[in-house]
Amino acid sequence: MSGFSAEWLSLREPADSAARNLELTARLLEWRQRRGALTVLDLASGTGANCRFLAPLLGGEQHWRLVDHDLDLLARSKAEMQPWANAAGHCSLEWLHLDLVRDWERLKLRGVQLVTASALLDLVSADWLESLARRCGQWRAAVYIVLSYDGDMVWQPALAGDERLREWVNQHQRGNKGFGPALGPDAAAALATLLQQQGYAVRVQPSPWRLEPEQAAMQTALLDGWIEAAREIAPEAAGELANWLMQRRRWIECGQSRLQVGHWDLWAWPDYCE
Numbered sequence: 001m002s003g004f005s006a007e008w009l010s011l012r013e014p015a016d017s018a019a020r021n022l023e024l025t026a027r028l029l030e031w032r033q034r035r036g037a038l039t040v041l042d043l044a045s046g047t048g049a050n051c052r053f054l055a056p057l058l059g060g061e062q063h064w065r066l067v068d069h070d071l072d073l074l075a076r077s078k079a080e081m082q083p084w085a086n087a088a089g090h091c092s093l094e095w096l097h098l099d100l101v102r103d104w105e106r107l108k109l110r111g112v113q114l115v116t117a118s119a120l121l122d123l124v125s126a127d128w129l130e131s132l133a134r135r136c137g138q139w140r141a142a143v144y145i146v147l148s149y150d151g152d153m154v155w156q157p158a159l160a161g162d163e164r165l166r167e168w169v170n171q172h173q174r175g176n177k178g179f180g181p182a183l184g185p186d187a188a189a190a191l192a193t194l195l196q197q198q199g200y201a202v203r204v205q206p207s208p209w210r211l212e213p214e215q216a217a218m219q220t221a222l223l224d225g226w227i228e229a230a231r232e233i234a235p236e237a238a239g240e241l242a243n244w245l246m247q248r249r250r251w252i253e254c255g256q257s258r259l260q261v262g263h264w265d266l267w268a269w270p271d272y273c274e
């Protein structure tokens, strides 16, 4: 188990699909048109949301390697996606049970033309990111890494305490998520710099969640997670947090709450290709 439940991943999947940056998706598809059979590596694939979104768009012959350390999520991914791949005919899928920290050296990038990930980057450390950029550069793989949290959260209606909560959550984001001290909101910008140093052309564009009152379940799930994070960082603020939380819940339950959460998408390609 990784701490990311299949239920949470399924709840966020439609919001993730809606949030992806259209310009960068279009650039990826343009790149794809100039290529034949494609091998794609999906890092921290969970139940396969990234592949579910991308494979039908990419079209043509594709082989996907879906990597995660959570056996449960991999099993769900396989059960759901194998029938789709069989029916589609042009897409073969392979599931790899690997820990991206411990088994990093075993991860083979040779033959991979596209390295992708969704909702992973904010978990990783500077060292891990450096290693990723170096390996991508070595194999001249294009890189499409999306939905990396950028530290921004804006509630409507606003409430005193929103900013404090955001700061505590972002402090928590920089803790160790298994990869060493996480880069959290700085990860996408850090990867952009590292890839440029490897000779890539890089584009980074926003892909925020814009959650409407009807997306109450997702707002509640985020609220619960953030309150837990804030309590860990600032246990002395329990009373202050309880009042803030009560009002936020009330607005969500009454259908009056909107929430924007910032992310970045990144598209990078070895620039000699263009």
Ligand SMILES: C[S@@+](CC[C@H](N)C(=O)[O-])C[C@H]1O[C@@H](n2cnc3c(N)ncnc32)[C@H](O)[C@@H]1O
Pocket (backbone or CB within 6 Å): 002, 004, 009, 043, 044, 045, 046, 047, 048, 049, 050, 067, 068, 069, 070, 073, 098, 099, 100, 101, 117, 118, 119, 120, 178
């Ligand atoms: C937020 S989820 C994103 C999953 C999927 N990419 C998506 O967009 O739905 C983060 C994923 O990272 C995986 N993960 C976390 N640490 C990992 C590690 N050390 N090795 C491999 N996978 C890891 C989790 O199991 C989980 O599937």
